[in-house]
Amino acid sequence: MAKLPGNAGVSVLGDKSLEFYRDPVSFCQKRIEKHRSRVFQCRVLNRPTAFVCSVQGMRELLCDKSNVFLKDPTDLMTNMYGDTMVTTNGEEACLLRLSLTSLFTGSCLNESNDYITSVCERCLKDLSLSGQPQCVYSAFKRLGTELVLGLFMNVRAEEQPELFQEIMQLCTQHWHGLISAPVNVKVPLWSSGFSTAMEARDRLMEIIKDKLENDTQGFVGSLGSLPLPDSSSASQHLLLFISALIPKALASLLTSFTLALSGNRQARRRALEDPDYLHTVLLEVQRLWPPFIGGRRIADQDSTLAGLSVPKDYGVIYISHSVHRDPEVFQEPDNFLPERWSGRNAGQEHFLCSFGNGPRSCIGTKLNDVFLKEACMYLLKNYDWCLDPPSQDLEYKWLPVSRPANPPTIAFTRLDRTRSDGSDTS
Structure with a gap:
């Protein structure tokens, strides 16, 4: 059994957290090259x-x-x-997952389709109206927020604009607590980001509890009737489902999709006409630009990973960006090649970990796929698009959610129906 390459350092002084969070991709690439191993250690x-x-x-x-x-x-x-299926372990996590999975599959999923279609149309129909290039990440984040709040909370922007705006603002404040230091400080004229986030969470929980008590329709009604372990569990899970995590993940993937096909009319036409090709495009987008950098675990006992010893109580971080570019599995790992998913890597979607993998993977993956494909099909049917200006810095930042560090702007041109039906072959 071989020892992990690298050095775990000494307490505090040997910690590399700042270097990692500043640029996790470069951090890992340097060490992969230094240790000639895709599994290594540090503090x-x-x-x-x-x-x-x-x-x-x-x-x-x-x-x-x-x-x-x-x-x-x-x-x-x-x-x-709080204690959700994402944060708990063992039997508790399994039972929560079993209880909640039904809400994201089958008839529950099918009943969402009409609403998803209507939101995509309302949020995306005016992308070309101003004649000015659009900051697509912001537009897609708004789309994701409308989808999430409408589906999970029965709060629809066009019907309850004030409540929608309040929840959206609270979710943003709550999200900022995830990416700030966990210091709960509040003094006159100033509160820490974490303190503000906790206040936002408390107000969100009030709104959620009111919904669970008084709304018997749709997802929120079904959630309230599930056999969950205690009265707070439904509230905590609904908070998780409406958080900014989902809209930001959707915005990340849609931004990467529009960038990947920007200026490539042939690829867009093929994706519109061939659902299988669109599927491979979205797999390749997810492979190259996963919305989340990875996840973290703790070793509960001495074990091994890839033949290397991992002692009990070690932390373990999987890096989705690096996993997805493993040259042992993906040839030309840095190139955008959708056709790999119908060739050498056909049937290997389980090698991706954007939304986790295995028994603890995200239960909303299928719903996210529906979101993505509906939005992408609307864009493909209705628009040509290209970067405007043509030369932009598209260097990605990877934390807390991946996207170009400088928000890209894209010019959309509305297609007429003859072209979108395929009569224009240019």
């Missing part, structure tokens, strides 16, 4: 930590040994959301 969050950047290591961590590498019960997600 992060003042804990010896194994970094997993290979498909093999990720699959072991999240699938084969998911009962060994557990969620950290002290992390910030628990502070922000």
Whole structure:
């Protein structure tokens, strides 16, 4: 059994958290090259930590040994959301997942389709109206927020604009607590970001509890009737489902999609006409630009990953960006090649970990796919688009959600129906 390459450093002084959070992609790439290994160690969050950047290591961590590498019960997600299926471990997590999965599959999912279509049309129909280039990330984030609040809370922007705006603002404040230091300080004229986030959470919980008590329709009504362990569980999970995480993930993927096909009319035409090709495009977008950089676990006992020893109490971080570019699995890993998913990598979607993997993967993945495909099809049917100005800095930042550091602007031109029906072959 081989030792993890790298050095776990000494307490505090040897910590590399700032370097990692400043640029996680560069942080990992330098060490992969230095150690000639896609699994290595260093000290992060003042804990010896194994970094997993290979498909093999990720699959072991999240699938084969998911009962060994557990969620950290002290992390910030628990502070922000309470005990949910995302933050708990063992039997409790399994039972919560079983109870909630039905809300994201089958008839519940199908009943959402008409609403998703209507929101996509309302939010995306005016992209070309001003004649000016659009900041697409902001437009897609608004789309995601409308979808989430309408589906999960029965709060629709066009019917309850004031309540919608209040919840949207509170979700933004709450989100900022996830990316600020967990210091709950409040003094006259100033509050810490974490303190403000906790206040936003308390107000959101008031709105959520009122909804659960008084609304029997749709998702919120179904959630309220589930056999959950206690009265607070439904509220905490609904807080998780309406949080800014989902709109930001959707905005990230849609932004990357529009950038990947910007100026490429042939690829857009093919994606419009061939659902299988659109599926491969979206897989490749997810592979190259995963919305979340990865996830963290704690070793509950001595174990191994990719043949390397991981001691008990070590932290383990899988890096989705690096896993998705593992050259052992993905040839030409840095190139955008949708056709790989109908060729060499056909049927290997389970090698992606944008939304986790294995028994603890995101239960909303299918719903997210419906969101994405509906929005992408609307764009493909109705618009040509290109970068405006043509030369922009598209260097990505990866935390807390991946997107170009400088928000890109794209010019949309409304297609006439003859062209969108295929009579224009240029």
